[in-house]
Amino acid sequence: MTAHTPPTPPFRDPLLPFAKRVDDLLSRLTPDERIKxxxxxxxxxxxxxxxxxxxGQEALHGVAWMGPATVxxxxxxxxxxWNPGLVRRVGEAVSREARAMRARDERVGLNVWAPTVNLLRxxxxxxxxxxxxxDPRLTSAIATAYTxxxxxxxxxxxxxxxxxxxxLxxxxxxxxxxxxxxxRPRVLHEYDLRAFRDTVEAGAVAGVMPAYNLVNGRPNHVSPYLREQLRTWTDEELLVCSDAxxxxxxxxxxxxxxTHEEAVAASLRAGVDSFTDHGTDSSVIVGRLESALRKGLLTEADIDTAVRRQLSVRFRLGEFDQDPPAEEHAFDTPEHRALAQEAAEQAVVLLKNDGLLPLAPASTRIxxxxxxxxxxxxxxxSGALLHRSTPLEGLYERFGxxxxxxAEGVDRVLLRTSAGTFLHVPPAPDTPDAAPGAEGALDPALLAGRTDLAPLTAGPDGTELALVDWGEGLLTLRAPDGRYLSVAEDGYLRASADQPGGWIVRETFRLEPHGDGHxxxxxxxxxxxxxxxxxxxxxxxxxxDEPGPEAFGEVSGEVSGEVFGLIVTEHGEETVARAAARAxxxxVVAGNDPHINGRETEDRTTLRLPAQQELLLRAARAANENTVLALVSSSPYAVDPTDLPAVLWTAHGGQAAGTALARVLAGDVSPAGRLPQTWYADDADLPGxxxxxxxxxxxxxxxxEGTxxxxxxxxxxYAAFAYGGLTARVGPEAVRVSFTVTHTxxxxxxxxAQLYTRAVDPSVPRPRRELVAHRRLTxxxxxxxxxxxxxxxxxxxxxDVAVGRWRVEPGRYELLAGASSADVRQRTVLTLGGEPGVPRPVLERGLDAADFDEQSGTEIVDRTRESGDSVTPVAGKPGELLFRRCDFGSGVTEVTVEVSGGGTVELSLDGGPVLAxxxxxxxxxxxxxxxxxxxxVDGVxxxxxxxxxxxxxxxxxxVGFLPG
Structure with missing residues (x-):
């Protein structure tokens, strides 16, 4: 007899459409397997x-958390x-590395949680x-390229x-x-949804992750917009993954x-398909889902819908095909290294230059x-670095x-105990107690996170520590060989970190005055x-003693900590001034550490540059008028550039950051980065x-409206460009706009090249100018x-909140072409027909409270747990809503309001007495x-x-109205 070969199940048949294969596999899963x-x-x-x-696999700017990768x-x-083509190539490199890393480690996921398209409001x-x-259009252009x-x-x-x-x-x-x-609805549609929508409609998105916050009083994980907006933008089965x-x-x-059963059921019905909760232990979520199903809060159809979406993604990834198309999965290739440098170079923004830059490599002492x-x-x-380049290393390489x-510019200190001894850092294993910069000191990266190192001690011979002040009283302490002082889970203080980092940063301290010490x-x-x-x-x-509510100031009474004397052996600004005077x-390279004073779980409190860095900047400028400020930061700063001849900014540029910055400073690359967000002059310019x-x-x-x-x-x-020949031709679906850019x-x-538009005489507040297109030209x-x-x-x-949909208003629109939102070189005006506005048809439609034109003292909240909006006064304040151009026809005799809670609604015509x-x-x-x-009511x-x-x-x- 010949052995019987079982038939290939349809879900394994690559010739069938994905939808049929998904349905087949879903039908073979038991109810228990579907819930799991x-x-x-x-x-x-x-x-x-x-x-x-x-x-879930983090891949925001490289494969993260899975070991070395291109950063x-x-x-x-x-x-x-401002270069979608470049960013697309970065996305391709990241995806290739994810595949290559997965081939070596099955923990590396292919469902990547990136990019972040939240707007930098x-x-x-x-x-x-x-x-x-x-800007939503720039965000969506870059996000679409990356996806x-x-x-x-x-x-x-x-x-x-x-x-x-x-x-959202x-x-x-x-x-x-x-x-x-x-x-409010206008902000929702014109701003927050727009970045998501354009990227989803482009067709390269597998899903979204709801945010932790609530929107209009309702948690994003039960957002009706997942159903009402997101899933209407594409025919693909989008996978919605909860945040952790x-x-x-x-x-x-x-x-x-x-109850948690109600919560998971509501999330699933709203559109959440995968629950990221309790780490690798799925039993808690599975138990809640099973209980919700037994109680009738969910149906098996609800569960099947979510599982189908997940399976759809897995089929698209080729998981169920024995021979998916072969593809080279490269990792840390010369091409990827070159791309990392190219991206870092293109990200540098030259903010000010009075002729100091570029520096002359052949004759300049820096x-x-x-x-x-x-x-x-x-x-x-970030992923772990395979290669790295600091600004110093980049300048060494480029200038010699x-x-x-x-001169780093940090204070060097000794910490003396109340007994007269000093804090001492034991030498690194198999390494002499190296002096600063000594040859043979152990690479601190080999020590990160280790708890087997000897803890600090106190003795007659103290170790001079680098005290790095990051602002707002937060500091790090570093041993002479580069190791940062860190406190591990066992509570001991060791020199055991190469950088501040981790979900809970273990390398930051605060000095609190106490008596004659700290x-x-x-x-x-x-x-x-x-x-x-x-x-x-x-x-x-x-x-x-328990810390106060982040008000760590003068401490009195009984304390369990040591009172240290702070002995400064070297002032950082003095070393900076000496080096500057000789050059x-x-x-001056200033900015932030991405794990300190602003990061996930922690907002920044000010735009100001930390005081210690401001001190170093001014010391350098006082000693040498040819001072360049190079800001390397995750966020904008409010710096005074008045007496600085040159200022640059770049985000932390990954593995090639230093090389890229040096090449721009030397003029090997003409900078062409552009600010993706407004840099404000003062904290007072910011809203809450x-x-x-x-x-x-x-x-x-x-x-x-400020400056x-x-x-x-x-x-x-480093070059100059002339703009000319701006023309605009209105067609049935689009406006054809063209202009020339000449390298002079x-x-x-x-x-x-940037193209903006603005409505000349809008009937409602419109943007002062709005980006509609851009192109990076070489x-x-x-x-x-x-x-x-x-x-x-x-x-x-x-x-248009009056009619609840998009509307092109007829009238004149100005087109502005130039090098920034403020540097307009060409402009022209066109007239669009559009759709005339009409007064609000309140007799037929009534008024949804959230569709106001203006408000003060109110916030939007959830009308029900499932959908809809209401408006409520901010606690303790009177609220005002204004609805413009309401058409009451020949008159109304009664007004109705739908309200909950307790309080009062007062109705009046604008500028008139209270009518009801x-x-x-x-x-x-x-x-x-x-x-x-x-x-x-009367007279309305x-x-x-x-x-x-x-x-x-x-x-x-x-609000409703009954006609007379």
Whole structure:
């Protein structure tokens, strides 16, 4: 007899459409297996030969957390290139490395959680480094390019499956899991949704991740916009992956639901398909889902829908095909290394240049100084460096070590105990107790995270420590051989880190005045440092005095920490001044450490440069007028450039950061990066961090009416460019715009040609100017290129709250072509027909409270847990809503309001007396228990502006009118 070969199941047949294969595999999974598939870590199904699957692999600017990988510039740096073509190549490199790394380590996932498309609305957001721009069109252009690169070019199979973060209106880390972003409909459609929509519609997105915050009072993990907006933009089965721990937050911190069963059921029904919660332990989420199913909160169809979406992604990744198309999966190739350098070079923005740059490599003696001069910083989403280049190393390489002098500018200190001894750092293993810069000192990267090293001790011979002040009282301490002092889980203080880092940073401290000395508080644990017989450590939890509410100032009373005397052996600004005085030019490298004073979980508090770095900058400038400020940072700073001849900015540029900066300084590369967000001159120019109304509070370059320090799109060059011949031709679907850019300088260079529009006489507040197209051009001296764009007519539309949809308003529109939002070189005006506006048809439609034209003292909240908006006064304030051009026809006799809670609604015509006051006889039983109230009105007719006053703790959902 011949052995019987079982038939190949349809889900293994590569000739069938994916949809049929998904349905077949889904039908073979048991109910238990389907529920288990909803956790981030989906177990294998051995009987079907289906492997385990994990959603989520961080890949924001390289493969992260999985060991060495090519590290590209931070996302905000990629945004500063204004070059979608380059960014697409970066995405391709990252996806190839993800595949190559997975071939060696199955823990590397192919469902990548990148890019972040949250708009950089507020520069104090702690995660500013993760986004691309404050502008939705630039953000979507860069994000679309990156996702296309991550997806790959194969017509059927995806190299990786990108998931966009973080849905929706997420721009604060402060109380991020409990704060609500109040987003009016115009801001929702014109701003926050736009970046997501354009990227999803481009067709290279596998899904999205909801954000921790709430929007209009409702957690993003139960957002109705997932169904009402996101899933209408594409025919693809999008996979929605929860953020880590967010499903539990719905009950534990947000108290939005009473039980976890209700929470997971509501999330699943809203559109969440994969639950990232409780780490690798899927039993908790699976148990909640099983309980929700038994209680009737979910149906099997709900579960099947989510599993189908996950399986769709797995099929697109080629997982179930024995012979998917062969593809070379390269890793750390010369091409990737060159691309990392190219990206870092294109990200450099020249903010000011009075002729000092470029420096002359053959004759210039350079002093390179500052806290970041010899640093190559990584952020939370970086991979481990295979190669690295600091600004100092880059300048050594380009100018020659003999022509470059280095002064870090840190204070060198000894810490003396109350017993008269000094803190001492034991030598690194198998290494002499090396002096600063000594040959043979152990590479500190080999020590990162180790707990087997000897802890610090106290003795007669102290170790001189580098005290690095990062601002706001936060500092790091570093041994002479480069090792940072760190406190591990066992509480001992060791020189055991190569950089500050980790989810909880273990390398930051604060000096607190106490008597004649200082207590040293370790910020990772909140405890003071003490000296014990077995080594230096932090006080135990049961004996440590608890820190105050981030107000670590003068400490009195009993304390468990050691009181240290601070002996400064060398002042950093003095070393900087000496080096600067000996040089022909000084490069001051300043900025931030991405793990300190602003990062995920922590917003920044100021735009100001930290005081110690400002001191170093001024010391350098006083000693040498040829001082260049090179800012290397994740976010904008408010610096005074008045007496500085040259200023540059770049985000942390990954492995090639130093080489790229040196090549720009030397003139090997003409800088052409452009600012992806406004740089404000002062903290006073900023709105509140939680004010998401970019229209009402005049935020970003779109609406800001002040004078920025540097405007959106700004960036200078070593070359010069002339613009000419701007023309615009209106077609049935788009406006054909073209203009020329001519290189009038002497060196090859890139120019970023930018096209903006503005409505000349809008009936509602519109952007002062709005980016509609851009192109990065590479031109030789004397060369002319045409920049031509088809600008869709929809680019001129706004969200009309009167009719609840997009509308192009007829009238004149100005087109502005130039080198930045403020540097306009050519302009012309065109007239569009559009659709005339009409007064609000309030008799037919009524008024949704959130569709106001203007407001003060209110916020938008959830009408129900499932959908809809209401408006409520901000606690303790009177609220006002204004609805313009309401058409009351020949007159109305009664007004009705749908409200919950308790309080009063006052109705008046704008500028007139109160015509009606409506208030429940008693507060309703809950925020979602609405009642309809009515009142007679007189004299309300024709087209008039309507004003509503909201008083007390009520929610207003709708207003209706009955004709006379």
């Amino acid at each position: 598939a909803l956790h981030q870590f989906t177990p294998a199904v051995g009987r079907l030969g289906v492997a385990a699957f994990r959603t 590209f510039p931070q996302a905000v740096g990629l945004g500063a290139t 507020h520069p104090l957001w702690g995660r500013n480094e993760e986004g691309y721009s404050e 296309r690169g991550l997806r790959g070019d194969h017509p059927l199979y995806w190299r990786t499956a990108p998931v966009l973060k973080h849905w 209106a997420h721009n604060n880390e402060t109380d991020r899991d409990t704060t609500s972003s109040s987003v 721990g967010a499903p539990s937050n719905l009950v534990d911190s947000e108290h939005y639901f009473d 002093a390179v100084v500052g806290l970041l001069a010899d640093e190559c910083k990584l952020d939370w989403y 070590a003999e022509r470059v002098e280095f 207590l040293l508080r370790h910020m990772g644990t909140g405890r003071h440092v003490l000296v014990a017989a077995d080594g230096v450590k932090v006080a135990a939890p049961d004996t440590a 022909d030019a000084v490069v 961090l939680l004010d998401y109304d970019v229209i009402g509070s005049r935020q970003t370059y779109l609406y800001f 920025p320090l540097f405007p959106f799109g700004h960036g200078l060059s 300088g002497a060196v090859p260079a890139d120019e970023v 031109l030789a001296p004397g060369e002319t290129a045409e920049a031509a764009f088809d600008v869709p007519l929809s680019a001129f539309a706004f969200w 006051t409506l208030s429940p006889q008693a507060p309703t039983s809950g925020p979602y228990d609405y009642v309809t109230l009515g009142a007679s 007719h024709g087209v008039q502006d309507l004003r509503l006053g909201l008083r007390g703790p009520l929610r207003l959902a709708r």
